[in-house]
Amino acid sequence: MATTATTHQTKWWSGGKSPFNLEYGKLMMWYFLMSDAFTFGAFLISYGSIRFSQNFWADSNAVFNAFPGAGHANLPLAFVSVMTFILIISSVTMVLAVHAGHNQDKNGVIKWIAWTIVGGLAFLGCQAWEWHHLITGEHAVLVDGKIELIGQTMRGNPWGRVVEGSAVMDALRNTPKETLMKLVEEHNHTVAPAQLASMSNDNLIGMLNTAEMHVREKGPIAFGGYFFGITGFHGFHVFSGVIINSIMLIMTSKGVFERKGHYLMIEKAGLYWHFVDLVWVFVFLCFYLI
Amino acid sequence: MDHQQNTFSPEVTFQHHHSDAEFKKRVRKTTILLSVITIIELGIGLTIYTLHKGEHPSPLLILMFKGMVCILTLAKAYYIVSVFMHLGDEIRNMIMTIVVPLSLFIWFILAFILDGNSYKNLRNKYDPHFKESTMPVHEQKQDTIELKHSGKE
Numbered sequence: 317m318a319t320t321a322t323t324h325q326t327k328w329w330s331g332g333k334s335p336f337n338l339e340y341g342k343l344m345m346w347y348f349l350m351s352d353a354f355t356f357g358a359f360l361i362s363y364g365s366i367r368f369s370q371n372f373w374a375d376s377n378a379v380f381n382a383f384p385g386a387g388h389a390n391l392p393l394a395f396v397s398v399m400t401f402i403l404i405i406s407s408v409t410m411v412l413a414v415h416a417g418h419n420q421d422k423n424g425v426i427k428w429i430a431w432t433i434v435g436g437l438a439f440l441g442c443q444a445w446e447w448h449h450l451i452t453g454e455h456a457v458l459v460d461g462k463i464e465l466i467g468q469t470m471r472g473n474p475w476g477r478v479v480e481g482s483a484v485m486d487a488l489r490n491t492p493k494e495t496l497m498k499l500v501e502e503h504n505h506t507v508a509p510a511q512l513a514s515m516s517n518d519n520l521i522g523m524l525n526t527a528e529m530h531v532r533e534k535g536p537i538a539f540g541g542y543f544f545g546i547t548g549f550h551g552f553h554v555f556s557g558v559i560i561n562s563i564m565l566i567m568t569s570k571g572v573f574e575r576k577g578h579y580l581m582i583e584k585a586g587l588y589w590h591f592v593d594l595v596w597v598f599v600f601l602c603f604y605l606i
Numbered sequence: 607m608d609h610q611q612n613t614f615s616p617e618v619t620f621q622h623h624h625s626d627a628e629f630k631k632r633v634r635k636t637t638i639l640l641s642v643i644t645i646i647e648l649g650i651g652l653t654i655y656t657l658h659k660g661e662h663p664s665p666l667l668i669l670m671f672k673g674m675v676c677i678l679t680l681a682k683a684y685y686i687v688s689v690f691m692h693l694g695d696e697i698r699n700m701i702m703t704i705v706v707p708l709s710l711f712i713w714f715i716l717a718f719i720l721d722g723n724s725y726k727n728l729r730n731k732y733d734p735h736f737k738e739s740t741m742p743v744h745e746q747k748q749d750t751i752e753l754k755h756s757g758k759e
Binding site (some may be wrong): 326328333334335336337338339340343346347350353354356357358361362364365366367368369370371372375377392393397400403404407408410411412415417477478586587590591593594597598600601605606 | 614617618619620621626629633637640641644647648650651653655658672674675676679682683686687690691693696697699700703707708711715718719720721722723725726729730736737740741742743752
């Protein structure tokens, strides 16, 4: 059979065959992925450029320390490692789907493509939870001499420099009652909201432990735009990958590739899916690890 | 010999034949490798976290760990592209049409990171308000002691 020996003997450029020994669609998928790599690369490099232009940047271990169902526990890197492993495993199931296609094994392709789709959906679910948690989770931030509760959005970043205790006390005296009540509720679930409403501001402040509050200044505003922009763009790739894989699943089960005699389409979808995993490796590096 | 029987696609002259056992071994090996590298990365991430929590985090040590994570990430990328995407099995000319353009990233990364860094240094030099309002507190103290300190990140 064909081995590397024939590779050298074959006159690849004499016409009548693909000089790259690749099907046209697959080759074009490679070039598309290369250009997509530059798109993602440009986003990530822009993020790096802005980050290097700042003296202070939000500490990723403070930002991403939550885990579903774990409440306020401080668990840096835990959830994102789950997401990373989900994508690695779904990449492996995709390899197995492509291999089953090589062997003309229709049921194998169906089985492994289905698992790949499950992995993609699980990843998207994780990302939805993470975004929701970041946007709605409010943190005490010192703004204009008073405490405000803000979440991680495109307009604000609650992970600036840590504020010292005495400055927190001063700020609390300027803080409106509504915010004070929320702050007390966050750490103290024993008192009913109606009871809190009847208390004076000084009493409410007395119930707060300033050391426990972790009050910070506002952080670099660009953080939100880059994080949501880049992980959103990646999430969009995962989403379209799930759609493509679903179409492949339907086509396979209808026997389209069986009739064609080859499963090259699965290979192309596979390339795209692996690329999504590849990009995540770099997003993981840039946002969560360094 | 040149024109072999091919049910695959008329454009493909020869196919790569991996036996099932060989393929399974390769996939299992790569999966384990990727998982192990990820676990090491997480370990380094947690090390950086504990270093940051410490009294006097050494910027050089943290930078070193970050560099290690970057190298491990490149290793992961290599295995995904080479084994999972089968780029390693393709014809050399084809590999080069993908890899050579990607080398543009070397300039791309260096130029923009250095530009950002230079912008920071200029602002710290000419805009004292920027420096005062954004410099991490512990580095501000160091700054007053040794004037040459540049304030990394």
